[in-house]
Structures are given as structure tokens and as C-alpha cells.
Amino acid sequence: MTTFSYISRRWTDSISDTWINITTFFLLLLPLSIGLGLVLKSLPLLTTHSFFRLIDSSAWSPMNGHFGFYAFIAGSLSVTLLSFILSAPVCLLAAIYLTQYAPRWLMEAMYFIIDVLAGIPSVVFGAWGVLVVVPLISEYIAPAFGFTSTGYCLLAGGIVLAIMIVPYVLNMLMEVLRSIPVELKEASLSLGATYWETIKWVLLREGKTGILAAINLGISKALGETIAVLMVAGNVVQVPRNVFQPVYPLPALIANNYGDMMSIPLYDSALIFSALLLFVIIIVFNMLTRLLFNRTAKNH
Amino acid sequence: MKNKKRLEEQFFLWIMRAVTASIILVFFLILLVILQKGWRALSWQMVSEVPEGGFYFGKSGGILNAIIGSLYLALGSTFLAVLIGLPVALGMNIHFVRKKRWVSALRFLLDALWGVPTIVFGAFGFAIMTYFHLRASLLAGIITVTLFIVPIFIRALDEALRTIPIGLLEGSYSMGATKTRTAYSVFFRQALPGFISALLLAFGRSIGDAASVLFTAGYTDQIPHSLQDPTATLPLAIFFQLSSAIPEVKQRAYAAALILTGIILFISLISRLATRKFKKNIL
Amino acid sequence: MSDNIISIKNLKVDAGNAPILKNINLEIPRNKITVLLGPSGCGKTTLLKCLNRLTDLHPQLKVSGQVLIDGEDIFHPKQNITRVRQKMGLLSQKPFPLPMSIYKNITYGLKIKGIKDKKQLQSIVEQNLDDAGLWEEVKDRLHAPATRLSIGQQQRLCLARGLAVGPEIILADEPTSALDPISSRKIEEKFLDLKNSYTLIAVTHILRQAKRLADHIVFIYLGEVVEQGTPDAIFNNPQTAILKEYLQSGH
Numbered sequence: 001m002t003t004f005s006y007i008s009r010r011w012t013d014s015i016s017d018t019w020i021n022i023t024t025f026f027l028l029l030l031p032l033s034i035g036l037g038l039v040l041k042s043l044p045l046l047t048t049h050s051f052f053r054l055i056d057s058s059a060w061s062p063m064n065g066h067f068g069f070y071a072f073i074a075g076s077l078s079v080t081l082l083s084f085i086l087s088a089p090v091c092l093l094a095a096i097y098l099t100q101y102a103p104r105w106l107m108e109a110m111y112f113i114i115d116v117l118a119g120i121p122s123v124v125f126g127a128w129g130v131l132v133v134v135p136l137i138s139e140y141i142a143p144a145f146g147f148t149s150t151g152y153c154l155l156a157g158g159i160v161l162a163i164m165i166v167p168y169v170l171n172m173l174m175e176v177l178r179s180i181p182v183e184l185k186e187a188s189l190s191l192g193a194t195y196w197e198t199i200k201w202v203l204l205r206e207g208k209t210g211i212l213a214a215i216n217l218g219i220s221k222a223l224g225e226t227i228a229v230l231m232v233a234g235n236v237v238q239v240p241r242n243v244f245q246p247v248y249p250l251p252a253l254i255a256n257n258y259g260d261m262m263s264i265p266l267y268d269s270a271l272i273f274s275a276l277l278l279f280v281i282i283i284v285f286n287m288l289t290r291l292l293f294n295r296t297a298k299n300h
Numbered sequence: 301m302k303n304k305k306r307l308e309e310q311f312f313l314w315i316m317r318a319v320t321a322s323i324i325l326v327f328f329l330i331l332l333v334i335l336q337k338g339w340r341a342l343s344w345q346m347v348s349e350v351p352e353g354g355f356y357f358g359k360s361g362g363i364l365n366a367i368i369g370s371l372y373l374a375l376g377s378t379f380l381a382v383l384i385g386l387p388v389a390l391g392m393n394i395h396f397v398r399k400k401r402w403v404s405a406l407r408f409l410l411d412a413l414w415g416v417p418t419i420v421f422g423a424f425g426f427a428i429m430t431y432f433h434l435r436a437s438l439l440a441g442i443i444t445v446t447l448f449i450v451p452i453f454i455r456a457l458d459e460a461l462r463t464i465p466i467g468l469l470e471g472s473y474s475m476g477a478t479k480t481r482t483a484y485s486v487f488f489r490q491a492l493p494g495f496i497s498a499l500l501l502a503f504g505r506s507i508g509d510a511a512s513v514l515f516t517a518g519y520t521d522q523i524p525h526s527l528q529d530p531t532a533t534l535p536l537a538i539f540f541q542l543s544s545a546i547p548e549v550k551q552r553a554y555a556a557a558l559i560l561t562g563i564i565l566f567i568s569l570i571s572r573l574a575t576r577k578f579k580k581n582i583l
Numbered sequence: 584m585s586d587n588i589i590s591i592k593n594l595k596v597d598a599g600n601a602p603i604l605k606n607i608n609l610e611i612p613r614n615k616i617t618v619l620l621g622p623s624g625c626g627k628t629t630l631l632k633c634l635n636r637l638t639d640l641h642p643q644l645k646v647s648g649q650v651l652i653d654g655e656d657i658f659h660p661k662q663n664i665t666r667v668r669q670k671m672g673l674l675s676q677k678p679f680p681l682p683m684s685i686y687k688n689i690t691y692g693l694k695i696k697g698i699k700d701k702k703q704l705q706s707i708v709e710q711n712l713d714d715a716g717l718w719e720e721v722k723d724r725l726h727a728p729a730t731r732l733s734i735g736q737q738q739r740l741c742l743a744r745g746l747a748v749g750p751e752i753i754l755a756d757e758p759t760s761a762l763d764p765i766s767s768r769k770i771e772e773k774f775l776d777l778k779n780s781y782t783l784i785a786v787t788h789i790l791r792q793a794k795r796l797a798d799h800i801v802f803i804y805l806g807e808v809v810e811q812g813t814p815d816a817i818f819n820n821p822q823t824a825i826l827k828e829y830l831q832s833g834h
Contacts, residue, residue, distance in 0.1 A: 015357050018447045020387040020395060027454070028406065031413055031448070034424050041427045090319050097316035104642070110320075113327050119564045120330070121508030123535040124343065126332050127542055127557050163326060170323075187639050187679045187741070191692035191748055192669035196309035201691070206682040224417025227539065251419045254516055268430070275423035279416060286415040290408060302663070 008259035031283070038276040045269035054273070060237045062267045069250075069274065074239045076249040079229060080222040081260045082158030087166050095173035100199055109173075118167040121158035126231030131162040134232055149244035150234070157233035157247060161222050169218040176210030177203065194294060213292040224278060250274050330545035330561040331561075332440040338558020341551035347559070351521045351552065361521075363556050366421040368523045370560075372438060377445035381453045382501050384446070386495075389457040391465075404436030407458065413451040419511040426515035439527035446505045460494020493575040500571040504564050510535035534560040587777065588613040591636065594648035596629055596638065596806075603629050605806045607648070608695055611799075613802065616774060616783040618797035620790070622829065623758075626806040627786045631754050634784065635671045637724050652752070669696065672745025674755040678737035680729035681744075685712075685721050688729050688740060692748035707747055714777075715743035716769055737765025744774065744780075753777065755785040771796060790830065795817060800825050 045054070049067060057068030074259030098107045149155075180203055188198040204211070235256060236247020254271050322410050346362035392403050425444030434440055468490060510533075518530025519540060541553035596604040604626045608775055611617050619627040629638070636657055638644045646792055647658045657667045681688050689708045696780035701729070713720040717739040721732070738758065745753060754787070755774070759767035774783055787793055793800055794814050797834060803810040808827050810817065821827045 002570055016387070020391040020652050023384045024391050024406070026384065027450070028409065030450075031409060034416075034420070034447075036542045037424055037427050038420075041497070059376055072323070086425070093312075093316045094320045095530075097313075097320050101313065101316070102320070103330065106320075110324075113324065114569060116565060117327060117330075119363055119504055119508075119568050121510070121535055121560060121564065123508070123510045123538045124334060124557050124561050125330075125636065126536055127553065130542060137439055163330075181679065182470065182640060183675050183677065183679045184681070185640060186632075187673065187744075188681065188691070189637060190635055190668050190671065190673035190754075191638070191744065192665045193472060193691075194305055194309060194665055195693065196304070202681055208682075220415050222416065224418040227535070231539070231542070234411055251417060251511070254419050255511060272423055272427055275420045280418045282416050282420075286412045287408070290411050296496045 004242070014130055035276075035279065038272055040280060041268055042273035042276050045266050045273050048266070058237075058239060062264045062270065063099070067266070067270045069277075070240050072248055072250045072253050072274065073277075074176050075233075075247040076223060076251070077248055078162060078240060079157040079220060079233065079249050082154060082243065083161035083165060083222045084215070084219055086158055086162035087169060087218065090162075091166055091169040091173055091214070091218075092211070093249050095177055096199060096203075099174055099177040100203070110174075111171075114167040114171050116170075116276055117163075121287050122164070122225060122227040123231075125160055125164055126228035129156060129228060129232040133159050138245070144175055147242065147244040150246070152232055152234035152246055154233065154247040155241045156242040157229045158243070160228050160232055161225055164228060165218045165221050165227060168221055169214050170239075172214035172217055173211060176207045176214065179210070209292050215291040216285060217293060220289065223285070224251065224274050224282050226255055230255055252279055254278075264290045301505045301568045334557055334561050337554040338561075341572070346552070347557045348559065350523060361552075363532075363534070363537050363559070364554050365521055365523050365532040366534045366537035366556055367559065369438070369517075370507050370534040372524060373441050373445060373513065373517065373533055374503055376438075376442040377449060377506045378453075378499065378503045380442065380446040381450045381506075383501065385450050385453040385457065385502075389454045389461060389559060392454075392458055393461040394503040407455070409457050410451045410458075414455060417450070417511065418448050418509050419514075422512040422515050425512065429516060435528075436516055436530045437528045437530045438517060441513045441531065442527075444512050444516045445509065448509070448512055449502040449506050452505055453498050456498035456501050457491070457495055460491050460498065463494075464490050496574045497571045500567050500574075508535060508560060510539055510563055514539075515561030534563075586613055587611055588653060589784075590632075590649075590651040591630075592649040592651065594630075594633060594650065595646070596626070596633065597645045598643050602807055602810055603644075604633075607802065607806075607808060609808060609811075611782065613782050614778060614780075615798035616778055616785065616796050617799045617801060618793045619784065619786045619801050620793050621788065621802055621803040623788060625803045626758055627803050630803070631756055631784065631786050633675065634754055635668045637673075639664075665695075669748050669752050670748040671752040672742075672748065674745060674753065674758045676736070676757040677743045678734060680732070680737050680740055684726045684730065685729045685732070685740060686725040688744050689747045692744065693746045694764055695720040696748060699736060711743040712740075712748055714737045714773075716773060717743055733766075735762050735769070737772075738762060738766065738770060742770070744809075746777075750781065752782045753785065754784065757786055757788070760787075760789075790818075802829070804829070 001147055050101065054067055054069050055073065057066070058070040058074075059066040059068040070118050083145040094110075098110050132138060133156050134151035136151070137153065137156055142151070142154070162256055184202060184206060185198050187204045189195070228275070229249055230252040233249060233252060235248050236246040238245070239246050240247045251274075254274050257267070257271060342361075347367060348363040348364055350365040351363070352361040388406075392406060396403055421444055425440060425447070428434075429436070429440050513533050513536060517533055517536075519532050519536050520530045521532070522529070524531040538553045538557040538560070541549045541556070544550055544553075587610040589609075591607050591609040591611075594604055595602070607630065612732040621627050623829070629644075632638050633646060634652075634657075638646050639771060644736060650656070650658060652667065652670065655662065655667075657664070681691055683691070684806060685710055689711060690704050693704055693707060700709075709722075712721065717736060720736060721727075721740075729737065732740060738761070760771065761771050763818060771792065774785070778798075784817065785796060797814050799811065800814055800817045802809050802817065802824050810821065810823050818830065821830055
């Protein structure tokens with residue numbers, strides 16, 4: 001061990017050490033700085049308009065200084081809710097089938113499908129939505145219910161979004177159900193319950209927290225999804241009266257108008273404010289999911 | 301009463317089967333449509349030329365601008381993400397492994413960040429750009445994308461590192477290695493498959509995301525020559541050209557969709573194969 | 584010889600290609616405690632699980648042969664398995680209370696049988712918790728979640744739960760291995776009490792426990808019945824070499 005190699009080793013080690021410390025510190029700062037940056041940029045809007053008026057009013061004409069976010073908030077919430085209604089029962093039923101009844105190869109195949117679906121980029125889902133879902137609605141579904149629709153509507157957004165969150169929710173539900181110890185099922189069966197009764201009364205109860213966490217995950221993903229919904233939702237500033245009408249979720253607002261941002265006063269502030277709203281909502285939801293999941297893990 | 305129970309079970313069983321089948325059907329439907337539309341649009345010209353004749357009205361040319369632009373972007377941001385993220389992940393598992401509170405807080409934070417929609421990162425990137433009076437460029441795009449894939453990379457790598465037994469650490473220390481040396485030579489080799497899959501995951505996310513580059517990377521028909529140039533990306537190529545009335549422009553969107561999906565599927569396949577192959581050499 | 588409640592004929596169980604039980608032929612006497620003894624991995628738990636067809640839950644297990652309970656083969660495809668399972672109560676190694684209150688744990692099996700009358704349910708709950716020696720400790724908190732009990736209490740709850748459905752047979756898989764000595768003793772005392780009204784089959788690898796509880800011991804090794812007999816015969820007069828070695832090494 002020559003002195004020279006010893007010194008250069010110590011040198012590289014201490015540089016690496018420092019780098020590790022720097023990067024970790026940077027990471028801790030990241031969410032804070034994002035939040036801070038967004039708040040700072042929203043300040044011009046927040047100082048001239050009352051927060052509650054912003055949330056409450058649906059009057060949106062930036063050129064006249066009207067910034068009512070209500071229609072967009074309603075848009076985000078309604079398309080998220082719809083996608084949840086469409087996907088949650090599907091995911092739960094499929095998860096039960098795949099983990100309790102289906103042969104093992106089917107479950108493995110499903111994991112592969114989930115993996116692939118989760119990897120498909122949002123914009124490709126949007127393109128698919130435009131090619132398949134939108135015409136489906138305008139030509140078949142809407143007329144069947146007695147409505148006319150361009151197809152670019154709440155329902156289209158809900159369907160596309162539902163398909164996009166299925167891999168995440170289904171995956172988590174399957175993990176939850178599989179983690180329940182088989183002895184619990186054995187205990188229920190030995191008391192004379194049928195397999196289905198065991199699933200209903202024991203399995204689902206035991207997995208309650210995990211199921212909620214999966215739902216939470218799905219909702220948070222749906223809330224934040226931008227591009228795919230943007231491409232099929234219609235983007236008209238109004239609160240939709242039925243599912244065949246167009247809708248304008250918050251992320252779409254940000255994405256669509258960045259070009260006009262600089263020309264109208266306070267517009268950029270307003271858009272950043274929407275981003276801030278989104279940021280806060282999602283972080284809160286994610287923390288809830290984590291807490292819920294940790295609680296399930298602890299109970300086993 | 302027994303029959304009622306049996307009926308109920310059968311009923312639900314059929315519903316469950318139908319539901320599972322429909323998920324599989326939709327999956328194939330998605331792949332088929334992309335394949336069909338994209339395949340027809342694909343040609344050698346498409347992947348080797350940039351669009352010609354004016355942005356939205358162009359009649360001929362291909363999407364080489366988007367392909368190259370996306371590759372530059374993804375490579376740049378993945379590289380940066382590894383540069384920043386690798387030390388953090390290693391640090392969490394070696395240097396700071398004693399400070400359990402800090403590490404779990406950091407994990408919590410990273411998980412929270414993972415779910416933040418990329419449009420927020422895009423907006424943040426844009427806010428920074430306007431503050432520093434920068435224009436939309438490849439560099440701005442790379443920085444924004446790096447920001448959002450760093451938490452993804454770190455958490456994925458962290459999950460892999462967590463499975464490595466402490467005994468390995470102790471063995472290395474007892475031979476006189478410092479923490480950093482242990483980190484990079486011993487730990488890392490063990491976690492190679494995890495590293496590769498985290499890397500590919502980050503790369504896949506960086507190339508497919510549209511919202512983060514929408515404001516920050518700009519869009520152009522040219523291939524960027526420097527970091528200050530704006531650049532086209534595959535997701536935006538789809539986004540902007542899909543709704544065009546001109547069929548040639550639409551074709552470019554379909555081709556881009558197919559190529560993008562193809563790249564991502566290819567990456568996840570490689571990731572699976574690599575993990576399986578490397579798993580042989582580890583504990 | 585008292586009549587036998589269970590007859591096992593030519594039972595074979597394989598997991599994939601590995602045999603777990605090879606050609607078991609066994610008679611289980613009524614109203615006695617039969618102990619399945621043997622080292623870990625010899626197949627005794629699997630044998631126990633065959634008796635109420637819990638093996639159905641594990642698709643990788645292939646089962647062939649007959650298990651006759653009161654003369655009926657439980658593996659016959661037309662068999663109403665839930666009715667058969669209600670004839671038997673299961674006590675596992677680690678207690679697994681259902682995710683409900685103490686009260687509901689006991690009424691679970693009853694509701695499945697169709698008993699709905701509240702007064703009847705209440706009295707059955709009280710009776711069985713008392714039988715299991717748990718009533719005094721939980722009578723004030725019947726509707727608290729069962730998971731809040733100590734592990735010894737949970738095991739007694741599982742016993743009460745199993746008794747409540749009115750079985751004839753009780754299957755116990757290493758019932759005291761997760762418990763402290765005092766709780767273990769309580770369970771063992773209960774077993775000796777229960778002998779009069781039920782048939783008990785217990786799996787254990789603790790020699791002394793077998794000595795304390797058993798009327799009849801079946802020694803199993805590597806999936807086969809090697810020797811069986813009274814505790815006196817087994818412990819003081821072992822016939823086979825394997826059994827002799829097992830008794831000496833104590834595990």
C-alpha cells in the first residue's frame with residue numbers, strides 16, 4: 001500500500017462522501033422549492049383576488065380579469081369520480097378472481113399485461129381515445145341514450161382515465177389480497193363457510209385498509225393525469241350537465257393555455273396557481289396512501 | 301339456503317370472469333389499434349427525415365426530429381438523474397442507514413413526489429425559465445424531466461438496495477473499507493439488476509412524458525444542434541399532429557405513437573431479461 | 584376396541600413430484616385424543632389438513648385415496664364439503680382470529696349454519712367461551728376486536744369458535760407452540776376435558792406433550808406411519824429403529 005494510492009483513495013472517498021451529502025440535501029429541498037416556487041408565482045393572483053372567490057366562481061374570462069376556477073375544479077373532480085366508478089369495481093372483481101380463483105398462469109399473464117399497460121405513455125392513451133373511444137361515444141353510446149355528442153366529453157375522459165388507472169389499482173389490490181395469510185382462509189373454511197363466503201366476510205374485511213389504499217392511489221393518479229384526458233375531454237369551460245358534455249379539468253387548463261400566458265395579465269399567475277392546487281392535493285393524497293399502506297403492513 | 305349460496309357464488313364468478321376478460325380485451329384492442337395505424341404510417345422515409353414545408357402544413361418528411369430530440373432528452377435527463385440519484389439511494393442505505401427517522405422521512409417525501417403530476421413539474425420548470433428569461437430549449441427540457449424522474453429512480457433503486465442483507469455491509473467494513481468504497485464496490489455490484497431496472501424505468505418515463513416538456517422543450521421541425529435549441533419530442537409529435545386535418549401530418553402522429561410505444565415495450569422487455577440474467581450472480 | 588370415527592385408506596399426497604404422504608392407512612378412535620407425532624416436515628400437518636379437505640386451498644397438492652368420516656368419504660366429488668367441515672373444528676399453530684369482534688368470531692360459524700335468533704346466539708357464545716376458559720376474561724368486552732387479545736387468549740378464542748359450531752372432531756396443529764407455558768397448560772387442560780364429548784386429533788413434535796395428552800399415538804416419519812400405539816407402548820417399548828432414535832434425540 002503505497003502512500004500515493006492511499007492518499008488518492010482518501011481523496012476520492014471524501015469527494016464521493018461530499019457528493020452524497022450534497023445530493024441528499026438537494027433532494028430534501030426539492031419538494032419544498034417546488035412548492036415555494038409555485039406559491040411565489042401565484043402570489044400576484046392571490047393578492048388581488050380572494051381565495052374563496054377564485055375557488056367558487058365559474059366565471060372564466062382572463063381578459064376581463066375574471067378567474068373563477070370552479071368549472072375546472074368541478075371538471076377535475078367529475079372526471080376523476082367517473083373514472084373511479086368505472087374502474088374500482090372492475091379492479092376489485094378482477095383482483096378477487098385472479099388471486100382466489102384463477103389458475104396461476106393467468107395471474108402471471110395478468111401481471112405482464114399490467115406492466116405493459118402501466119408503461120404506455122399518456123399521450124398514446126390519448127391518441128387511442130381519440131381513435132376509438134370518441135367515435136364510439138358519438139356514434140353508438142350517446143345516441144343509444146338519446147343524446148347527441150361530439151364524443152369529446154366527460155364520458156370519454158372517464159373511460160380513458162379508468163383504463164389508465166386500472167394497472168395501478170389492480171396491481172395493488174392483488175398484492176393486498178395475496179398478502180393475507182392462507183391460515184385465515186383455512187380458519188374460515190373449517191368453520192363451514194364456503195369459499196365465496198370466506199372471500200366476502202373474511203378476506204375483504206382483512207384487506208380493508210389495503211383496498212382503501214389502492215383506491216386512494218387510483219384517485220390520486222386520476223386527478224393528476226393531464227394529456228390523455230386533455231385529448232378527449234372537450235375542453236369547454238362549463239360545468240357539464242351530463243356525461244356526454246365536454247369538460248375541462250385543471251391539468252388541461254394549464255396545458256392548453258401556456259401559449260397565451262404571457263399576453264394577458266395575471267394569466268400566468270392563474271395557471272401556476274392551478275398547478276399549485278394540483279400539487280397540494282396530490283401530495284396530501286399520496287401521504288394518505290402511504291400511511292394507510294403502512295398500517296396494513298403493520299397488522300400482519 | 302345452500303342453493304342460494306351456490307347461485308350467488310356462481311353469479312359473481314361469472315361476473316368476475318367477464319370483467320377480467322374485458323381487461324384483457326381492452327389491452328389487446330389498444331395494442332392492435334396502435335399497431336395498425338402506426339404500421340401503415342411507417343416507412344423508411346418516416347424515420348429518417350425531418351418534416352418539410354412548414355410546421356403544421358408540411359406535406360412530406362418524417363419524424364426524425366422527434367426521434368432524435370426524444371433520445372437526446374431521455375439520455376441527458378437519465379444521465380443527470382443517475383448522477384444525482386445514485387448517491388442518494390446509496391446514502392440512504394449505507395451512510396445514513398442508522399438515522400432511521402431521516403431515511404423514512406426521505407422515503408416518504410420521495411413517494412409523495414413520485415405521484416406529483418408531471419404537468420406540475422412542467423409548470424415549475426416554466427416558472428424558472430421565465431424567471432431567468434430563458435427560452436424553451438433542450439436544456440430546459442432536460443432539467444425539468446430530470447427533476448421528475450429523480451424520485452422515481454431513487455425509490456426504485458432504493459427498493460432494490462433494501463433487500464441486500466446487512467451482513468454484506470459488515471463483511472466489507474471488517475476488511476477496512478470505508479463507507480463510500482463499500483457503497484460503490486460491494487453494494488452496487490450486488491444491486492446491479494435493481495440498478496438496471498431502475499435506470500430503464502427512469503429512461504422509459506423520461507421519453508414518454510408529454511406534460512413536462514410541453515412548456516419547456518419547445519417544438520421544432522429541426523434536430524437540435526445545441527442545448528439552447530428547442531427540440532421536438534415523440535410525445536409532443538403525437539400531441540400536436542394528431543388533430544391535424546392534413547392526412548400526411550396525421551400519419552406522422554401515428555408513426556410517432558407506434559415508435560414511442562415500441563421503444564417503451566422494448567425497454568420493459570430488456571429490463572425483465574436483464575434482471576433475470578443478473579439474478580444468477582447475486583445472493 | 585371402541586369404534587373408529589375416521590378411517591383413512593390409501594391416502595397419498597404429492598406436491599408436484601415430491602411425495603408428502605405415501606400410502607397412509609389409519610384408524611382414528613372415537614372420543615379419544617390421538618396424537619400425530621414426528622419430526623418437522625414428516626407430513627403430519629398435511630395429514631391433518633386432509634381430514635377436513637383444507638388441501639383444496641393448495642392447488643399444488645394432489646390427493647388420492649379415501650378419508651371416511653362416520654363412513655362417508657369426504658373426497659367423493661358429490662360430497663357437501665361445508666357440512667363435513669362443520670363436523671370438525673380446527674385449531675392452528677398460530678391463532679388466527681377473524682377480523683371482527685370477539686362476539687362475531689364465535690357467531691360467524693353459527694350464522695353460516697343458519698342460526699339467527701339473538702338469544703340463542705348469545706347463549707352459545709357464552710357457553711363456548713366458558714368451555715374454552717375465556718368467558719371471565721372477555722365477558723365485558725365481547726364487542727372489542729379480537730385482535731386486541733393476547734396470543735394465549737386468541738388461541739382460546741379460536742378453540743371456542745371451533746367448538747361453537749358443534750363439531751364432533753377437533754383438529755389441532757401444534758396448538759401450543761406459539762404460546763407461553765401458562766397458556767399452553769390451560770389449552771392442554773381443556774383438551775383433556777373435551778375428550779369426553781369430542782374426538783381430538785393433535786399434531787405435535789413435543790414428546791412430553793404427547794405423553795401428557797395422548798390416548799393413542801401415531802408416529803409418522805417421511806410421510807409414512809412407522810409405528811402406533813398407546814403412550815406406554817410407544818415410549819417404553821419402541822419397536823422400530825427410527826422411533827427409538829427419535830425418542831433418544833428428542834426431536
